[in-house]
Amino acid sequence: MGARGQDDGRGDVLVCDPTTETRRLIEATLASAGYRVSEAEGADACLQLISDVPPEAFVLNVSGTQFDPLGLALRVRDLAPDLPVVVLYGPDDDVLVRSLLQAGASDFMSLPVAEPLLLHLVERNVMLRSHLRAMGEKEADLEKRNRTLDDNLRVLERDQQAGFRMQQSLMPQTPYTVGGVTFSHYLRPSLILSGDFIDYFELKDGRLLFFIADVSGHGASSAFVTVLLKSLSRRLLREFDSLGFTGTASMLSWFNQELLACELEQHSTMFLAMFDESASTLQYSNAAHFPATILSSAEATDYLEIGGLPLGLYKGASYEEKVVTLPEVCSLVLFSDGVFEIMSEQTLRAKEEALLETVRCGCRDIDGLIAQLGLAEVVDAPDDIALFTVAKAG
Amino acid sequence: MGARGQDDGRGDVLVCDPTTETRRLIEATLASAGYRVSEAEGADACLQLISDVPPEAFVLNVSGTQFDPLGLALRVRDLAPDLPVVVLYGPDDDVLVRSLLQAGASDFMSLPVAEPLLLHLVERNVMLRSHLRAMGEKEADLEKRNRTLDDNLRVLERDQQAGFRMQQSLMPQTPYTVGGVTFSHYLRPSLILSGDFIDYFELKDGRLLFFIADVSGHGASSAFVTVLLKSLSRRLLREFDSLGFTGTASMLSWFNQELLACELEQHSTMFLAMFDESASTLQYSNAAHFPATILSSAEATDYLEIGGLPLGLYKGASYEEKVVTLPEVCSLVLFSDGVFEIMSEQTLRAKEEALLETVRCGCRDIDGLIAQLGLAEVVDAPDDIALFTVAKAG
Numbered sequence: 001m002g003a004r005g006q007d008d009g010r011g012d013v014l015v016c017d018p019t020t021e022t023r024r025l026i027e028a029t030l031a032s033a034g035y036r037v038s039e040a041e042g043a044d045a046c047l048q049l050i051s052d053v054p055p056e057a058f059v060l061n062v063s064g065t066q067f068d069p070l071g072l073a074l075r076v077r078d079l080a081p082d083l084p085v086v087v088l089y090g091p092d093d094d095v096l097v098r099s100l101l102q103a104g105a106s107d108f109m110s111l112p113v114a115e116p117l118l119l120h121l122v123e124r125n126v127m128l129r130s131h132l133r134a135m136g137e138k139e140a141d142l143e144k145r146n147r148t149l150d151d152n153l154r155v156l157e158r159d160q161q162a163g164f165r166m167q168q169s170l171m172p173q174t175p176y177t178v179g180g181v182t183f184s185h186y187l188r189p190s191l192i193l194s195g196d197f198i199d200y201f202e203l204k205d206g207r208l209l210f211f212i213a214d215v216s217g218h219g220a221s222s223a224f225v226t227v228l229l230k231s232l233s234r235r236l237l238r239e240f241d242s243l244g245f246t247g248t249a250s251m252l253s254w255f256n257q258e259l260l261a262c263e264l265e266q267h268s269t270m271f272l273a274m275f276d277e278s279a280s281t282l283q284y285s286n287a288a289h290f291p292a293t294i295l296s297s298a299e300a301t302d303y304l305e306i307g308g309l310p311l312g313l314y315k316g317a318s319y320e321e322k323v324v325t326l327p328e329v330c331s332l333v334l335f336s337d338g339v340f341e342i343m344s345e346q347t348l349r350a351k352e353e354a355l356l357e358t359v360r361c362g363c364r365d366i367d368g369l370i371a372q373l374g375l376a377e378v379v380d381a382p383d384d385i386a387l388f389t390v391a392k393a394g
Numbered sequence: 395m396g397a398r399g400q401d402d403g404r405g406d407v408l409v410c411d412p413t414t415e416t417r418r419l420i421e422a423t424l425a426s427a428g429y430r431v432s433e434a435e436g437a438d439a440c441l442q443l444i445s446d447v448p449p450e451a452f453v454l455n456v457s458g459t460q461f462d463p464l465g466l467a468l469r470v471r472d473l474a475p476d477l478p479v480v481v482l483y484g485p486d487d488d489v490l491v492r493s494l495l496q497a498g499a500s501d502f503m504s505l506p507v508a509e510p511l512l513l514h515l516v517e518r519n520v521m522l523r524s525h526l527r528a529m530g531e532k533e534a535d536l537e538k539r540n541r542t543l544d545d546n547l548r549v550l551e552r553d554q555q556a557g558f559r560m561q562q563s564l565m566p567q568t569p570y571t572v573g574g575v576t577f578s579h580y581l582r583p584s585l586i587l588s589g590d591f592i593d594y595f596e597l598k599d600g601r602l603l604f605f606i607a608d609v610s611g612h613g614a615s616s617a618f619v620t621v622l623l624k625s626l627s628r629r630l631l632r633e634f635d636s637l638g639f640t641g642t643a644s645m646l647s648w649f650n651q652e653l654l655a656c657e658l659e660q661h662s663t664m665f666l667a668m669f670d671e672s673a674s675t676l677q678y679s680n681a682a683h684f685p686a687t688i689l690s691s692a693e694a695t696d697y698l699e700i701g702g703l704p705l706g707l708y709k710g711a712s713y714e715e716k717v718v719t720l721p722e723v724c725s726l727v728l729f730s731d732g733v734f735e736i737m738s739e740q741t742l743r744a745k746e747e748a749l750l751e752t753v754r755c756g757c758r759d760i761d762g763l764i765a766q767l768g769l770a771e772v773v774d775a776p777d778d779i780a781l782f783t784v785a786k787a788g
């Protein structure tokens with residue numbers, strides 16, 4: 001409908017004027033400005049034309065009509081509520097003008113006809129209508145596009161959330177207590193799916209194995225690899241005896257070899273440790289995981305520094321293995337490096353120091369760490385964030 | 395800004411009228427309608443007020459002014475291009491009215507002042523301005539929201555596309571020819587990530603192993619399981635000798651047991667077959683995969699019917715195993731059941747028959763099947779669709 005006016009010049013204007021002279025003048029004025037003018041003498045003819053070919057404006061000379069102009073205006077309003085009505089009136093039409101105002105006429109011009117003014121009034125109404133129409137259409141388009149985008153977004157979000165629920169179902173219970181040791185973890189994905197992964201379980205002989213891993217990148221493709229890590233972790237537990245491990249270093253070598261066999265684009269870090277309660281010793285190895293694990297007790301709080309190559313990149317990579325005797329009461333606090341992205345310190349060194357200080361000051365549980373790091377307030381974390389604590393009660 | 399008018403009643407109107415009598419009348423009319431009226435006598439005072447407290451409308455009586463009304467109108471237009479100017483004019487102001495029209499005055503009323511008409515003109519301008527402003531703000535809001543939605547959608551799409559690329563990298567090369575056998579496949583995910591999976595490879599002894607799998611559901615969470623299937627498939631190849639398989643049935647049992655060990659919510663179908671070129675025999679087993687595989691040669695085209703439980707649901711599920719001698723030249727055509735969702739036939743039976751007929755009529759290659767099934771034109775496929783062909787050249 002918006003295009004019709006353009007096709008036929010500047011649009012249709014209906015003129016109803018009983019006086020031949022002014023009617024001719026009005027018609028000539030509008031026609032020369034490019035409007036297609038139709039005319040009607042009586043009220044019924046007007047209404048018929050309005051309903052047949054809805055015009056863009058209606059010019060009504062109320063001076064000296066044979067019919068009731070107010071009655072016509074009211075019927076026009078019923079028929080075409082948005083049709084602008086430009087009223088031409090004489091010096092004695094004050095009362096009528098007032099009624100026509102209430103009947104919704106939009107513009108009034110006193111006779112005699114001043115052509116430029118008449119043209120201005122018609123023009124303004126026609127342009128305003130088309131402007132409002134265009135704005136309305138644009139708004140409707142935008143709203144429609146919004147709905148489509150919203151729908152598409154919801155579909156993908158739901159899909160990823162289903163994926164995240166699956167990821168969650170692969171994570172171990174938190175908190176999980178075995179003997180005097182309690183494991184707790186918290187994952188905060190950058191998008192919805194996470195490339196950080198944590199696992200912990202008790203081996204048949206009672207030793208406790210746990211690791212934190214951070215797959216390169218984040219989001220869906222990294223999350224895929226965490227599913228593989230879980231399946232490897234399960235195999236490690238199931239086939240522990242037959243896999244012939246000599247310690248944590250050989251376990252990382254096995255993870256490395258299995259990931260390489262998958263020929264993925266991603267690689268992964270992993271800090272893996274094994275706690276032997278009977279000897280109170282912790283054996284650990286590291287595949288490029290950063291930051292290092294923090295060991296904290298009443299006596300001291302320090303990073304367990306140990307290097308190593310990431311998993312899934314280098315064939316035959318071998319790993320170091322260290323052993324530390326744990327104090328009776330102590331905590332291990334592990335992070336993924338996404339935590340650095342939300343810290344305000346300027347340098348990596350300062351951030352590491354701040355993490356250590358946080359733990360040293362007694363913040364060794366998940367809730368405390370979330371609060372201390374302001375994780376609840378973080379929006380749009382650029383990388384996945386994982387917190388993992390292992391508390392030994394003594 | 396839109397709220398200011400409401401706070402101060404219906405908004406500010408500036409009146410400039412040299413004639414005390416009409417000025418009082420105008421002010422009284424507007425004030426009684428709720429407008430806050432300010433007045434200025436000279437042109438400079440007008441401009442000052444307009445720039446100090448931009449009004450919603452400006453009423454200018456040009457009859458008998460001491461200054462040049464056109465000059466004022468032009469300066470007002472420069473200062474506040476959107477300010478509606480309502481001009482009151484006398485019987486001798488025709489030429490001036492024409493100039494003021496060109497200077498952008500919006501409304502004209504011949505003197506003497508008709509209060510209802512004046513009020514109508516001011517009111518309409520004020521309401522129109524606020525309506526246009528509201529529409530503009532709404533449009534800006536919608537556009538902003540659109541951009542946000544668009545950005546969020548892109549982030550998730552990019553993430554899933556990265557995931558899909560990873561999935562693709564796990565799929566075998568297509569087409570892939572080994573000996574006289576050519577494997578080809580095509581995946582059409584419902585969203586971006588796919589729950590359908592296909593793999594094929596040559597065992598050390600030269601036999602060819604291939605399977606099609608359809609993980610329950612679709613999208614990210616199903617795609618996760620395909621990554622596991624790939625890692626299992628790789629293990630099957632690597633550890634083939636040590637896994638002690640007796641045939642395709644024992645392979646499905648192994649897949650079943652490994653998936654169960656992962657304790658996933660998903661399960662998967664799988665049709666798995668092993669081709670022995672030396673004996674021209676195909677051994678195959680099925681874990682609830684549907685539709686059945688089609689074997690097609692010059693002599694006959696039929697489904698290889700064989701049942702079996704899905705993988706990852708039942709502990710100790712065992713599978714049937716069948717052997718068929720393949721004609722010298724033949725094709726195997728495999729689908730995932732997503733293909734049924736885009737077929738127009740009413741019943742499943744009719745769809746199965748139509749698939750068989752398509753293959754029987756010679757459509758046994760991926761491109762032909764894509765064209766025949768109209769896959770290129772499908773939008774919003776409700777389920778993932780996989781096509782897989784194994785062509786034996788003889």
